[in-house]
Structures are given as structure tokens and as C-alpha cells.
Amino acid sequence: MEKKVLVETSARHVHINEETLKILFGDDAKLTFKKALSQPGQFAAEERVSIVGPRNTIHNVSILGPCRKNNQVEISLTDARTLGLDAPIRESGDIKGSIGCKIVGPKGEIDITEGVIVAKRHIHATPHDAEVLGLKDKQIVSVKINNDDRSLILGDVVVRVREDFALAMHIDTAEANAGGIKPNTYGEIIL
Amino acid sequence: MEKKVLVETSARHVHINEETLKILFGDDAKLTFKKALSQPGQFAAEERVSIVGPRNTIHNVSILGPCRKNNQVEISLTDARTLGLDAPIRESGDIKGSIGCKIVGPKGEIDITEGVIVAKRHIHATPHDAEVLGLKDKQIVSVKINNDDRSLILGDVVVRVREDFALAMHIDTAEANAGGIKPNTYGEIIL
Numbered sequence: 001m002e003k004k005v006l007v008e009t010s011a012r013h014v015h016i017n018e019e020t021l022k023i024l025f026g027d028d029a030k031l032t033f034k035k036a037l038s039q040p041g042q043f044a045a046e047e048r049v050s051i052v053g054p055r056n057t058i059h060n061v062s063i064l065g066p067c068r069k070n071n072q073v074e075i076s077l078t079d080a081r082t083l084g085l086d087a088p089i090r091e092s093g094d095i096k097g098s099i100g101c102k103i104v105g106p107k108g109e110i111d112i113t114e115g116v117i118v119a120k121r122h123i124h125a126t127p128h129d130a131e132v133l134g135l136k137d138k139q140i141v142s143v144k145i146n147n148d149d150r151s152l153i154l155g156d157v158v159v160r161v162r163e164d165f166a167l168a169m170h171i172d173t174a175e176a177n178a179g180g181i182k183p184n185t186y187g188e189i190i191l
Numbered sequence: 192m193e194k195k196v197l198v199e200t201s202a203r204h205v206h207i208n209e210e211t212l213k214i215l216f217g218d219d220a221k222l223t224f225k226k227a228l229s230q231p232g233q234f235a236a237e238e239r240v241s242i243v244g245p246r247n248t249i250h251n252v253s254i255l256g257p258c259r260k261n262n263q264v265e266i267s268l269t270d271a272r273t274l275g276l277d278a279p280i281r282e283s284g285d286i287k288g289s290i291g292c293k294i295v296g297p298k299g300e301i302d303i304t305e306g307v308i309v310a311k312r313h314i315h316a317t318p319h320d321a322e323v324l325g326l327k328d329k330q331i332v333s334v335k336i337n338n339d340d341r342s343l344i345l346g347d348v349v350v351r352v353r354e355d356f357a358l359a360m361h362i363d364t365a366e367a368n369a370g371g372i373k374p375n376t377y378g379e380i381i382l
Contacts, residue, residue, distance in 0.1 A: 077368035078269065089340040089371065120340065149280040149311065151346035154369070156339075177268035178345075178369035180280065 003133045003189035005123055005169045007145065008038055009176040012079055013062040014049060014103065015072040024049060024105025031065035038168045039124060041066070051075070051116075052102035055084025073101060073116040076172045080118060090117040091158060119172060122158045123189070124165035133189060137161035143169060143187040150180035153190065194324045194380035196314055196360045198336065199229060200367040203270055204253040205240060205294065206263040215240060215296025222256035229359045230315060232257065242266070242307075243293035246275025264292060264307040267363045271309060281308040282349060310363060313349045314380070315356035324380060328352035334360060334378040341371035344381065 021029050025047060032046035045063040051073055058079060072095055080087040085099050100113040123143075125135060135141065139159040145152055154175065169187055171179075179185075212220050216238060223237040236254040242264055249270060263286055271278040276290050291304040314334075316326060326332065330350040336343055345366065360378055362370075370376075 077371070078364060149347055152369075153344040153346070155342035155344070173269060174365045174368035177365035178343075180268070 003191075004186045005143065005167060005189055006038075007143070007169045007171060007176075007179075007181055007185045007187045009181065010074065010119060010170050010172055011062065012051075012058065012073075012075045012173075013044075013064050014051070014074070015064055015068045015070070016103070017069060017071055018067050020071050020103070020110055021067055023108045023110050024103065026107040029107075031063060031067065033065070037064065038166050040164055040166055047105070050104040051079075051083065052104060053083025053085040056082050057104075058083060070095060071103070071110075071112050071115045073103070073112070074119045074172075075116065076174045077118055078174055080116075085116055087116045087118050089120050091120050091122065091160070092117075119170065120158055121154055121156065121169070121171045121175060122160055123167075123169045125159060125161050125167050126163060126165055127161055129165075129167040130159070130161045134191065135159045135161070135189070142190040144190055145179045145181060145185065145187045147180055147185075150178065152179045154179070154187075194382075195377045196324075196334065196358060196380055197229075198334070198360045198362060198367075198372055198376045198378045200372065201265065201310065201361050201363055202253065203242075203249065203264075203266045203364075204235075204255050205242070205265070206255055206259045206261070207294070208260060208262055209258045211262050211294070211301055212258055214299045214301050215294065217298040220298075222254060222258065224256070228255065229357050231355055231357055238296070241295040242270075242274065243295060244274025244276045247273050248295075249274060261286060262294070262301075262303050262306045264294070264303070265310045265363075266307065267365045268309050269365055271307075276307055278307045278309050280311050282311050282313065282351070283308075310361065311349055312345055312347065312360070312362045312366060313351055314358075314360045316350060316352050316358050317354060317356055318352055320356075320358040321350070321352045325382065326350045326352070326380070333381040335381055336370045336372060336376065336378045338371055338376075341369065343370045345370070345378075
């Protein structure tokens with residue numbers, strides 16, 4: 001059986017906690033729903049921030065909601081170079097000992113001491129998806145993408161299994177461009 | 192035998208012809224040698240230009256010398272989106288029917304009607320290299336890159352064989368970042 005997965009591109013974005021939301025957007029601020037994402041309950045918010053590194057600032061960065069426990073800034077390696085930040089390649093949530101930055105909103109700003117990462121490419125799956133596809137949580141797989149110009153096989157793809165996930169692979173803009181990946185592209189999981 | 196090749200990252204750059212050099216930098220202009228490139232006789236010049244598309248401008252773009260017969264602007268797919276240009280993925284020199292842009296220098300500017308491409312990933316080789324590695328001109332191969340975080344296999348790599356080449360693989364910044372590729376990285380050619 002061919003093991004197929006939808007490949008989605010994550011542009012740079014931030015996750016913030018309630019405290020940071022208040023600092024950046026004011027005491028009564030709430031994240032405004034703009035667009036649903038593939039993962040259940042997750043959404044892109046209308047609110048935007050700037051990310052400031054020692055070398056440059058990137059403006060107009062999306063916030064993904066709802067608020068989380070920890071602030072996390074997910075950028076590409078290209079962004080990391082632009083900002084002048086030596087951000088590590090990590091799984092979402094694994095921010096300990098990563099690098100910090102300044103986040104600027106319309107009402108205030110905050111310096112975070114860690115939380116800036118380049119997301120490790122990954123597949124979200126429910127326990128049912130995982131069973132059907134023969135995958136386990138934290139398994140490392142490869143994903144093959146076929147097209148006319150920029151076919152590739154991405155290795156070091158980590159599988160994350162959780163009841164509240166939906167089946168999708170997430171890659172960053174560099175990975176998407178390296179594979180010439182357009183919307184509605186499916187990859188083949190290789191064990 | 193393992194078939195190894197040095198993987199080099201090409202940042203965005205332009206090639207210009209003598210006429211364009213005069214328009215952009217003045218009648219007496221010459222390209223000023225800054226840094227030798229891996230391909231014999233090729234160099235990065237001190238002179239810089241801006242590339243203007245319908246959506247944005249990218250400043251401070253390198254010129255590679257010496258001057259060529261045709262103007263050619265090589266950008267990444269990320270740049271193409273930034274500029275608002277639907278640039279095709281092509282081999283260097285294959286610019287017919289590609290897309291145009293404005294190139295701006297300190298003394299003047301020029302609108303080119305074609306010549307903007309996203310370079311197809313490729314390997315330069317001499318006839319001797321090709322013989323040793325068992326490669327032919329225009330052959331399509333894959334190249335495997337191993338590391339801890341972002342291993343990948345790049346498909347659709349075109350081999351170009353010419354007496355005045357030196358053995359090296361050229362990829363763009365998106366491809367380099369997708370593979371977490373650092374200086375002095377070698378890839379393994381897979382036939």
C-alpha cells in the first residue's frame with residue numbers, strides 16, 4: 001500500500017501565551033480568528049507582530065491561536081540568517097536552550113530568552129492514522145515528493161501521534177521551495 | 192565506488208552583457224573582481240544591482256563576471272514570490288520564454304523581457320570527472336545529503352559536462368536550507 005500524506009507549508013509564525021498577548025496587544029486583547037488550520041482547533045489570527053533579532057527585523061508575522069503555555073517563534077533557516085539568530089532545528093515544544101528574540105506588538109514588546117526554533121519537518125497523525133499507515137509516535141521516516149522539476153526525498157521527518165491531530169505533513173518554506181511544492185501536493189511516506 | 196561531489200550554494204545573482212554593464216554603470220564601466228568562484232574564470236564582482244518585479248524590489252544583488260552574451264537573473268522561488276515574478280525552473284542559458292524584470296544600477300536601468308529563472312539544480316563536471324564518475328552530459332541524477340537534522344535526496348539534478356568546468360554541484364538557498372547544508376558539504380551521486 002502506498003502511504004500518502006498531504007504536504008502543507010508552514011510560513012514563519014509565532015505562538016504566544018496569555019501573558020504575552022496582554023503585553024503585546026493590551027490587557028483586554030483576544031486573538032481574532034482569521035483562518036482555520038488543518039490541525040483541529042488551531043487557527044491563524046488577524047493579529048501580527050514583528051520579530052527582532054540582532055541583525056534585522058521581520059515584520060508582519062502571523063500569530064497562530066489559541067494561546068499556548070509557552071511562547072514559540074518558528075522561522076526558516078533563511079529567516080534565521082536574516083535576523084542574525086542561530087536558531088536550532090527542533091520539534092515544536094522543544095524550546096529548552098534554544099535562542100531568544102524580541103517580539104513587538106502594537107501595545108508593547110517582550111524579550112524572550114528562548115523559544116526561537118526552525119521546525120523539524122514532521123507528520124501529524126491520529127492514533128488511527130498511525131495504525132493504518134504503520135507508524136509510531138516519534139518514528140523517523142522519509143517522504144518522497146514527485147514532480148517534473150524538483151523531486152526529492154525528505155529524510156529526518158518525525159512522526160507525532162496524538163488524538164487531537166489530523167493527518168498532514170508540515171514543512172517550512174525552504175523545504176517547500178526546494179521541492180517546488182504547490183498546494184494539494186501529496187508525499188509518499190517511506191519507512 | 193561512492194560518487195562524491197562538493198555541494199555549493201548559489202545565492203541570487205545576475206549575469207549581464209557588455210551593453211547592460213554600460214547602461215547600468217556607465218560607458219567606461221568594467222566589472223571589478225571581488226572573489227573567485229569554483230568554476231574556472233568565473234568571479235563575483237564588487238558591483239551590485241537592484242532587481243525590480245511587479246510586487247517588490249530586491250536590492251544589493253551580486254553580479255557574476257565575466258560579462259556574458261545574454262542577461263540572466265537567477266533567483267530562488269522565495270525571491271520569485273517576493274518579486275511577484277512567475278519565474279520558471281530552468282538550466283542556466285535556457286532563458287527563451289522565461290520572464291522579465293527591471294534591473295537597476297547606479298547610472299541607469301534596463302527592462303529585460305526574458306532572462307529571469309530559478310536555476311535547476313545541477314552538477315558541473317569536466318569530461319574527465321564525468322568519465323570517472325560514470326556520468327554523461329544532460330544526465331539526470333539524484334544526490335544524497337546526510338546530516339543529523341535535515342538529510343535529503345535531491346532528485347532532478349542535471350549533469351553538465353564541459354572542458355572549462357570544475358566538479359561541483361550548485362543548489363539555491365532554499366535547497367541548501369532544506370538540507371541544512373553548511374560549507375564543505377559533500378553529496379553522494381545516485382544514478
